[in-house]
Amino acid sequence: MSELNDVFKFIDEHFDEHIQKIQSYLRQPSVSGEGIGMHECAELTAKYIENLGGEAEVISSPIKYAEHPGWPLVYGWLDSGADKTLLVYGMYDTQPVEEEKWDYPPFGAEIHEISPFGQCIIARGAINTKGPLRAMFNAFEAIIAVKGRLPVNIIFLIEGEEEIGSLTLIDYVKKNKEEFREADASWMAGARQDRNGKVRISLGNKGIITFDMICRGGDWGGPVGRNLHSSNEAWVESPVWKLIQCLASMRDETGKVLINGFYDGVTPPTSEEETIINELLKTFNEETLKEELSVKRFKYNLKGRELILQYLYQPTLNIMGIASGYVGPGTKTIIPHEARAKLDIRLHPDQDPEKIWKNIQNHLLEKNFRNVELKLHDASPGSKTSPNAPIVKAMLKTYDEYKIEKQIWPFSGGFAPTFIFTKVLGIPFISGGIGHGGRAHAPNEYIILNKTGPIYGISDMEKFYVKFLYNYAET
Amino acid sequence: MSELNDVFKFIDEHFDEHIQKIQSYLRQPSVSGEGIGMHECAELTAKYIENLGGEAEVISSPIKYAEHPGWPLVYGWLDSGADKTLLVYGMYDTQPVEEEKWDYPPFGAEIHEISPFGQCIIARGAINTKGPLRAMFNAFEAIIAVKGRLPVNIIFLIEGEEEIGSLTLIDYVKKNKEEFREADASWMAGARQDRNGKVRISLGNKGIITFDMICRGGDWGGPVGRNLHSSNEAWVESPVWKLIQCLASMRDETGKVLINGFYDGVTPPTSEEETIINELLKTFNEETLKEELSVKRFKYNLKGRELILQYLYQPTLNIMGIASGYVGPGTKTIIPHEARAKLDIRLHPDQDPEKIWKNIQNHLLEKNFRNVELKLHDASPGSKTSPNAPIVKAMLKTYDEYKIEKQIWPFSGGFAPTFIFTKVLGIPFISGGIGHGGRAHAPNEYIILNKTGPIYGISDMEKFYVKFLYNYAET
Numbered sequence: 001m002s003e004l005n006d007v008f009k010f011i012d013e014h015f016d017e018h019i020q021k022i023q024s025y026l027r028q029p030s031v032s033g034e035g036i037g038m039h040e041c042a043e044l045t046a047k048y049i050e051n052l053g054g055e056a057e058v059i060s061s062p063i064k065y066a067e068h069p070g071w072p073l074v075y076g077w078l079d080s081g082a083d084k085t086l087l088v089y090g091m092y093d094t095q096p097v098e099e100e101k102w103d104y105p106p107f108g109a110e111i112h113e114i115s116p117f118g119q120c121i122i123a124r125g126a127i128n129t130k131g132p133l134r135a136m137f138n139a140f141e142a143i144i145a146v147k148g149r150l151p152v153n154i155i156f157l158i159e160g161e162e163e164i165g166s167l168t169l170i171d172y173v174k175k176n177k178e179e180f181r182e183a184d185a186s187w188m189a190g191a192r193q194d195r196n197g198k199v200r201i202s203l204g205n206k207g208i209i210t211f212d213m214i215c216r217g218g219d220w221g222g223p224v225g226r227n228l229h230s231s232n233e234a235w236v237e238s239p240v241w242k243l244i245q246c247l248a249s250m251r252d253e254t255g256k257v258l259i260n261g262f263y264d265g266v267t268p269p270t271s272e273e274e275t276i277i278n279e280l281l282k283t284f285n286e287e288t289l290k291e292e293l294s295v296k297r298f299k300y301n302l303k304g305r306e307l308i309l310q311y312l313y314q315p316t317l318n319i320m321g322i323a324s325g326y327v328g329p330g331t332k333t334i335i336p337h338e339a340r341a342k343l344d345i346r347l348h349p350d351q352d353p354e355k356i357w358k359n360i361q362n363h364l365l366e367k368n369f370r371n372v373e374l375k376l377h378d379a380s381p382g383s384k385t386s387p388n389a390p391i392v393k394a395m396l397k398t399y400d401e402y403k404i405e406k407q408i409w410p411f412s413g414g415f416a417p418t419f420i421f422t423k424v425l426g427i428p429f430i431s432g433g434i435g436h437g438g439r440a441h442a443p444n445e446y447i448i449l450n451k452t453g454p455i456y457g458i459s460d461m462e463k464f465y466v467k468f469l470y471n472y473a474e475t
Numbered sequence: 476m477s478e479l480n481d482v483f484k485f486i487d488e489h490f491d492e493h494i495q496k497i498q499s500y501l502r503q504p505s506v507s508g509e510g511i512g513m514h515e516c517a518e519l520t521a522k523y524i525e526n527l528g529g530e531a532e533v534i535s536s537p538i539k540y541a542e543h544p545g546w547p548l549v550y551g552w553l554d555s556g557a558d559k560t561l562l563v564y565g566m567y568d569t570q571p572v573e574e575e576k577w578d579y580p581p582f583g584a585e586i587h588e589i590s591p592f593g594q595c596i597i598a599r600g601a602i603n604t605k606g607p608l609r610a611m612f613n614a615f616e617a618i619i620a621v622k623g624r625l626p627v628n629i630i631f632l633i634e635g636e637e638e639i640g641s642l643t644l645i646d647y648v649k650k651n652k653e654e655f656r657e658a659d660a661s662w663m664a665g666a667r668q669d670r671n672g673k674v675r676i677s678l679g680n681k682g683i684i685t686f687d688m689i690c691r692g693g694d695w696g697g698p699v700g701r702n703l704h705s706s707n708e709a710w711v712e713s714p715v716w717k718l719i720q721c722l723a724s725m726r727d728e729t730g731k732v733l734i735n736g737f738y739d740g741v742t743p744p745t746s747e748e749e750t751i752i753n754e755l756l757k758t759f760n761e762e763t764l765k766e767e768l769s770v771k772r773f774k775y776n777l778k779g780r781e782l783i784l785q786y787l788y789q790p791t792l793n794i795m796g797i798a799s800g801y802v803g804p805g806t807k808t809i810i811p812h813e814a815r816a817k818l819d820i821r822l823h824p825d826q827d828p829e830k831i832w833k834n835i836q837n838h839l840l841e842k843n844f845r846n847v848e849l850k851l852h853d854a855s856p857g858s859k860t861s862p863n864a865p866i867v868k869a870m871l872k873t874y875d876e877y878k879i880e881k882q883i884w885p886f887s888g889g890f891a892p893t894f895i896f897t898k899v900l901g902i903p904f905i906s907g908g909i910g911h912g913g914r915a916h917a918p919n920e921y922i923i924l925n926k927t928g929p930i931y932g933i934s935d936m937e938k939f940y941v942k943f944l945y946n947y948a949e950t
Contacts, residue, residue, distance in 0.1 A: 066804065206706065210806045221772045228768055230819050231681065231888035233793035234786045235773045240794045241726065248723030251716065293703060297696045298710045311710045318708040319715045320809055325796030326817060329541065330640075331685045331852055333819050333890075334795055342801060344705050344808050377806055413706035415808075 004466060010142045011462050018138040019111075019121070019449070019458065025134040026109035026123035032093035032164045035068040042072040042160055045092045048137045049156050052144060054078030056156065061168040063161075070168040075179070076156030084473055085153040086391075087186035087427065090133045091162035094125040101443040111449065117436070120446035127191060127437025131447040133158070135435075135458055136189040139465035151473035155183050165378070166417045173420040185391035185428050185472070186421040191435030191447060191461055197454025199404050201432065203276070203392065204411030205418060206312075207347035207382035209357055210320075212375040213246065214340045215239040220371040227325065227334040239371075240324040240339035246369040247341060250317060250360075255299060257317045260366075261359040265351035266313060272387055273410040277308055283407050284308065311413055315356075316346045349382030349411055383418040384411055389428035390475035398468040402434055402456065432468070435461035479941060485617045486937050493613040494586075494596070494924070494933065500609040501584035501598035507568035507639045510543040517547040517635055520567045523612045524631050527619060529553030531631065536643040538636075545643040550654070551631030559948055560628040561866075562661035562902065565608045566637035569600040576918040586924065592911070595921035602666060602912025606922040608633070610910075610933055611664040614940035626948035630658050640853065641892045648895040660866035660903050660947070661896040666910030666922060666936055672929025674879050676907065678751070678867065679886030680893060681787075682822035682857035684832055685795075687850040689815045690718040695846040702800065702809040714846075715799040715814035721844040722816060725792060730774060732792045735841075736834040740826035741788060747862055748885040752783055758882050759783065786888055790831075791821045824857030824886050858893040859886055864903035865950035873943040877909055877931070907943070910936035 011018065030041035039058075046056035055077050061070025071093065097106040102122075104110045109123040125131065143150055157180075159169040173180070192199050217223040221237030228236060251257050269277060286303055290296065302310050320343060325336030345360075347353055357379050364372055385392060387408070399406050421429040434456040437447035450457040456464070486493065505516035514533075521531035530552050536545025546568065572581040577597075579585045584598040600606065618625055632655075634644040648655070667674050692698040696712030703711060726732050744752060761778055765771065777785050795818060800811030820835075822828055832854050839847055860867060862883070874881050896904040909931040912922035925932040931939070 208808075210808070217770065219771050221770065221774065224769045224771060226769055228770070229889065230791075230793045230795060231821055231890075232768060232770075232786075233791040234789050234821065234888060235777065235782055236768065236770050237730075237772075237774055238793060240797060241730075244719050244722050244794070244797075245726075245728050247719050251720075253720050255712075255716075293707060293711065294699050294701055295692065295696065295703070295707075295711050296694050296699060297712075299696065299712055302710065307710055311707075314709045316705075316708040318705045318713060318808075318810060319719070319800065320705060320807055321800030321802040321811060322715060322719075322814070323798050323802040325794065327796040327798040327815055331817060331819065332795055333683075333685070333793075335793060336796060339797070340802055342806060344806065346706055346709065413709060414704065415706075 004470060007142050007146045007466050008463050010146050011139070011459050014142070015459050018462065021138060022131055022134045022458070023109035023121060025130050026121065026125055027107055029107050030093050030125070030160065031096050032071055032161055033096045038071040038093065038160050041092050042074050045074045045158050046076065049074070049076035049078065052078055052137070052140055054154070054156070059172065063167045063171065065164070071160030073160070073168055073172055074156065074158040078150065078154040080150040080153050082150070082152045082473065084184050085155060085182040086472065087155045087157060087180060087183035087421065089186055089188045089421070090156070090158040091129055091160070092133070092158055093160040093163050094128065094130065095163050095441045097124050098443060103444055114446050117448040117452050117455070119449040121449065122444055122446050124445055126445045126447040128440035128445065129190065131437060132189045132191045132433060132435065132461065135461050136465050139462040142462065143466055143469070151470050153182065155180060170417055170420055173424050177425060180425050183425060183427050185389065187391060188431040189465060190431050190433045191437055192432060193404070193434055193436040193455050195436070197405065199399060199406045200409065201406055202409045202412035203387055204349050204384035204422070205382050205416050206349060206411065206413055207351060207353050207380055207419070208415040209345040209347065209353050209379045210343070210377040212340060212342050212377070213243060214338070214373040214375065215243040215246070215371060216338045218371065223335055223337040225337060227337050230333040230335050233335050236335060238335050240336050242369070242371055243324070243339040243341060246364065246372045247319070249367050249369070250363065257315070259359050259363045262315065262356065264355060266315060266348040267350045269309070269313065269410065276387060276408050276410045277305065280308065280407060280409060281305055312410060313348060315348055315351060318344050318346070320344055346413065347382055349384045351381070353379035353381050380415065380417060381419045381423060382411065382415070383422040383429065385422055385428040385430060391428050391430050391472055394468060394472035394475050395430050395432045397471050398464060401467060402464060404434060433461060434464045479945060482617050482621045482941050483938050485621050486614070486934050489617070490934050493937065496613060497606055497609045497933070498584035498596060500605050501596065501600055502582055504582050505568050505600070505635065506571050507546055507636050508571045513546040513568065513635050516567045517549050520549045520633050521551065524549070524551035524553065527553055527612070527615055529629070529631070534647065538642045538646065540639065546635030548635070548643055548647055549631065549633040553625065553629040553631070555625040555628045557625070557627045557948065559659050560630060560657040561947065562630045562632060562655060562658035562896065564661055564663045564896070565633040566604055566635070567608070567633055568635040568638050569603065569605065570638050570916045572599050573918065578919055589921050592923040592927050592930070594924040596924065597919055597921045599920055601920045601922040603915035603920065604665065606912060607664045607666045607908060607910065607936065610936050611940050614937040617937065618941055618944070626945050628657065630655060645892055645895055648899055652900060655900050658900060658902050660864065662866060662904070663906040664940060665906050665908045666912055667907055668879070668909055668911040668930050670911070672880065674874060674881045675884065676881055677884045677887035678862055679824050679859035679897070680857050680891050681824060681886065681888055682826060682828050682855055682894070683890040684820040684822065684828050684854045685818070685852040687815060687817050687852070688718060688721065689813070689848040689850065690714040690721070690846060691813045693846065698810055698812040700812060702812050705808040705810050708810050711810060713810050715811050717844070717846055718799070718814040718816060721839065721847045722794070724842050724844070725838065732790070734834050734838045737790065737831065739830060741790060741823045742825045744784070744788065744885065751862060751883050751885050752780065755783065755882060755884060756780055787885060788823055790823055790826060793819050793821070795819055821888060822857055824859045826856070828854035828856050855890065855892060856894045856898060857886065857890070858897040858904065860897055860903040860905060866903050866905050866947055869943060869947035869950050870905050870907045872946050873939060876942060877939060879909060908936055909939045
């Protein structure tokens with residue numbers, strides 16, 4: 001792709017300026033959880049789109065969180081007169097900062113050595129993900145400066161609530177599908193090399209349901225509003241026993257979930273997925289994984305293909321937490337008047353979270369646990385993108401051009417609200433890019449500046465984005 | 476019993492002095508949980524015995540608690556040349572004080588009005604139980620001043636750890652039975668009238684086992700030493716699920732405990748107990764009880780005799796508390812690496828706690844819950860005293876002389892270490908006396924000074940103790 005050499009030369013010549021632009025973005029705080037700098041950062045992001053010659057809108061959120069209002073979405077449009085339209089998804093918000101734990105100011109974006117990576121920009125958002133997002137704008141600016149226009153049209157959708165649940169984004173996309181009707185595919189720019197230079201690609205993710213289960217004393221029995229001396233347990237019901245029995249009724253000792261219909265919608269691997277899994281098995285190592293996860297044993301002592309299938313294709317019912325009564329030193333002989341548990345369900349991408357939630361509710365009615373209250377937090381489906389989608393092929397091709405060792409997964413076990421692209425808008429979604437950073441969600445978050453061994457620096461990250469855009473335009 | 480009128484006259488004449496002695500005892504702090512004033516109060520208590528003409532010893536504790544050493548026992552002996560020897564059990568320790576919540580200084584023992592009881596002494600320990608204990612010494616002093624000697628010999632055993640588990644007391648009695656071989660019966664002085672002037676008498680109490688159950692990730696599976704992202708629950712075991720399944724295996728949904736041998740040693744009511752229960756049913760009111768306990772319904776909707784039998788004769792397996800992972804606002808998608816529960820078992824007085832504890836351990840082995848750790852805190856048997864024991868007859872006779880409305884229970888559902896008297900020493904035990912106080916374990920603890928309606932004041936409390944001692948001597 002020698003016709004891009006002029007763009008690459010431009011990027012090299014403007015390296016210092018590009019780094020300064022990244023630093024400048026990182027110096028604008030945007031902590032969604034604490035509501036710091038959100039409107040300012042949204043406006044700044046909108047300006048980046050306008051600087052490319054696009055149109056941008058800062059859209060107020062209709063969402064009300066418990067501690068703050070929702071934060072604005074940045075919606076933008078850049079018409080390049082191209083055939084294809086790419087929906088660029090991004091986030092301008094970051095995790096909170098615990099200032100005193102940082103060696104350098106978290107919004108200073110200072111450049112310091114971090115062994116073994118050499119010089120790095122240190123700031124909240126450096127890798128997750130304002131650093132790569134601004135590098136993408138640098139890449140777009142370089143193309144426009146040299147070529148006059150991008151090879152694809154772009155719809156920008158950059159949210160300020162990625163770290164707090166994306167409610168505004170999900171609401172907006174569901175209600176405004178027509179604004180995205182031109183989009184052929186969606187992409188999130190990242191710097192996704194690990195410490196060894198490898199990249200993990202997931203072509204989708206599982207769905208999620210999160211909810212609370214609460215049992216309190218009431219008309220059915222149990223102490224009402226205050227704990228009782230435990231001698232009364234002989235004649236008074238116990239809400240914590242009730243909750244435990246309700247939980248135990250939902251799952252057997254092997255881990256199988258006993259809720260009717262819980263496995264409805266689980267599909268076996270498609271032939272495309274089988275191909276991916278067979279390829280994945282060549283680099284999958286359960287011993288390394290045990291160390292990474294700090295576990296001594298996997299369920300049922302599974303290995304290889306069976307372990308991967310268990311991880312991806314089995315929905316789970318997990319207890320995030322449970323609390324009742326007294327667990328401090330010594331004893332406090334009480335019947336607690338209240339018990340609560342917090343659970344999450346991980347769904348196969350083809351499962352319908354609303355149906356599964358109904359099944360949970362039915363289980364409690366059928367098993368006569370009407371005295372256990374259910375409180376839903378979230379029920380969102382998973383997502384899958386075909387490995388044959390042009391956007392995926394363009395991404396894989398670009399990785400190959402950089403000789404990046406990659407591990408492809410049919411989808412990931414975690415959750416991200418990518419169903420808004422694949423299910424609501426019906427377009428494929430991929431996340432990707434080269435470069436490396438770390439300590440996301442921790443002090444001294446960093447992104448590395450220059451190529452170090454197999455890990456690429458920021459100028460290559462920008463060049464990768466350029467190549468990827470052209471590769472996609474050509475598919 | 477007109478020959479006691481001179482003693483009663485003495486008590487009336489020395490009322491102010493007696494109150495001052497009570498105040499003086501209450502002004503000496505003795506908070507066992509926090510280790511405040513313990514040695515000073517033990518010495519003071521020993522001096523009270525010596526002032527009667529007895530011998531007293533302050534015995535150091537061999538026990539080491541987590542936060543402090545054990546506190547001394549006060550052992551004393553007063554030979555009256557009488558036929559009968561009474562073991563007087565008492566406690567010189569109190570609950571801690573949260574100073575800022577009191578209207579008057581907790582160790583000031585000031586006298587103030589408390590509606591509707593008139594003048595009261597307000598102090599930590601006023602009712603529980605330094606007030607009644609010192610009133611008992613006043614009564615003994617009065618008898619000796621007037622009659623020259625008590626009608627029974629006394630062995631004093633006054634502990635400083637009643638509020639923290641009585642470990643020193645239990646250890647001492649088990650190891651020094653010969654010191655108590657003369658004792659015919661044991662008694663604890665109290666001011667046991669409720670707000671309506673009624674008295675509840677329990678001729679024993681249930682036994683107790685308290686223990687922790689802990690499950691952590693380890694060789695069997697689960698995250699080791701740190702929480703894991705909950706997407707991993709598909710292939711990694713969950714310690715909190717394991718604990719919940721272990722708990723659920725121990726008890727069915729009706730409340731029946733599924734541990735083999737859990738009900739071993741439970742005996743049906745004896746004919747003596749049947750008589751007591753039939754009498755008890757005349758004043759037992761489950762509706763009032765519901766209100767007192769703040770419950771809307773008893774287990775299995777039981778009433779009357781069946782409810783009393785359920786309360787007293789059924790051992791229970793209660794969860795005092797459980798904790799694992801995250802239960803704060805929102806969600807934290809983790810598999811917790813550890814889960815812990817705190818349980819207590821209430822045993823029928825005839826059950827053997829050591830056998831039951833073995834059964835619990837066996838259950839975990841048999842049901843393959845080797846990954847759930849058991850940690851025993853306490854395993855102590857219950858206790859029963861025959862209604863035909865002379866000490867009981869003397870107590871009931873004394874109550875009748877004061878026309879006190881009394882409700883007798885075969886034994887109570889709570890625990891007190893009275894097995895050291897009934898089982899270790901083989902002598903009957905009774906607690907009793909008239910008078911009233913309240914807010915034990917709470918701010919503004921009080922004991923009422925003068926007779927108010929059916930509730931007797933402190934001079935009658937002392938006279939009651941005098942009568943009771945003579946009634947016992949005469950049985």
